[in-house]
Amino acid sequence: MSFQKERGAPEAITIDKLTSWTENAAEGVKYFSGTGTYSKTIEAPKSWFKKGTQLWIDLGEVKNLAEVIVNGKSLGVVWKKPFRVNVSEVLKSGKNTLEIKVTNLWVNRLIGDEQANAKKITYTTMPFYKATSPLLPSGLLSEVSILSIK
Numbered sequence: 001m002s003f004q005k006e007r008g009a010p011e012a013i014t015i016d017k018l019t020s021w022t023e024n025a026a027e028g029v030k031y032f033s034g035t036g037t038y039s040k041t042i043e044a045p046k047s048w049f050k051k052g053t054q055l056w057i058d059l060g061e062v063k064n065l066a067e068v069i070v071n072g073k074s075l076g077v078v079w080k081k082p083f084r085v086n087v088s089e090v091l092k093s094g095k096n097t098l099e100i101k102v103t104n105l106w107v108n109r110l111i112g113d114e115q116a117n118a119k120k121i122t123y124t125t126m127p128f129y130k131a132t133s134p135l136l137p138s139g140l141l142s143e144v145s146i147l148s149i150k
Contacts, residue, residue, distance in 0.1 A: 004034040008112065008121050018142060020063070022108060022135040031112025033122075036139060038100040044146075046093045054149045055091050059083035060142030062102060069099040084147070091146075104138035111135060 003009035009028040024030050048055060059066055065079040070090045078085060106122070107129060113120045114131040 001039070002037045003029070003032060004036075006121075007032055007034045008109065008119070009034075009036070018060075018140045018144070020137040020141055021104070021139045022137060027112065027115070030135070031108050031115070032138070033104055033106045033109035035101050035103045038098075038102070038140060040098050042096050042098055042146075044091055044093055044096055048091075048146070048148060049093055050148075052150055054086060054088045056084045056147040056149060057087050057098075058145050058147050059085075059100065059140060060144060062140060063137045064104050065102070066140075067101040069101070071096055087146075100140060100144070102139050105136055107133075107136050108138060 001015055002012040005011070009032040010026065013024075013026070013029060021029050021032055021036065057068055059068070059078065060083065062078070062083045065077055066083060067077045068075045068085040068087075070087050071092070073090045075085045075087065075090065109122050110124060110129045111131065111133050112118060113122050114127070114129060116131070
């Protein structure tokens, strides 16, 4: 997973499980606001590609919106439930590259900037959030799956 530059997060991290960025121990990830990119190579077996069948990626729970890119082709942005994208035209048998660019709200970075000894990244004329304000869930929050629909 990689993050937008100059937003306080590391350039990239490796994750084993999809959870909210706010659950990460690294403060740069925990308080990150912007776009984080999940990257993975997936193997699509030939059995998925049956005549008359559509293949969809279901992102599960997303906070707050996501762009899906398969094999270098953007399939658009999803911003409400169900977070699903038709991948029938771009997914192929064998290896495929999958990128999911998730963008969250500005709130977590504003809260992060209020932490003791924080290096401020944002600026606002109205400080709506305090260091103790609750963080908002961010990122891909549940399993991502491939659906086969006839």
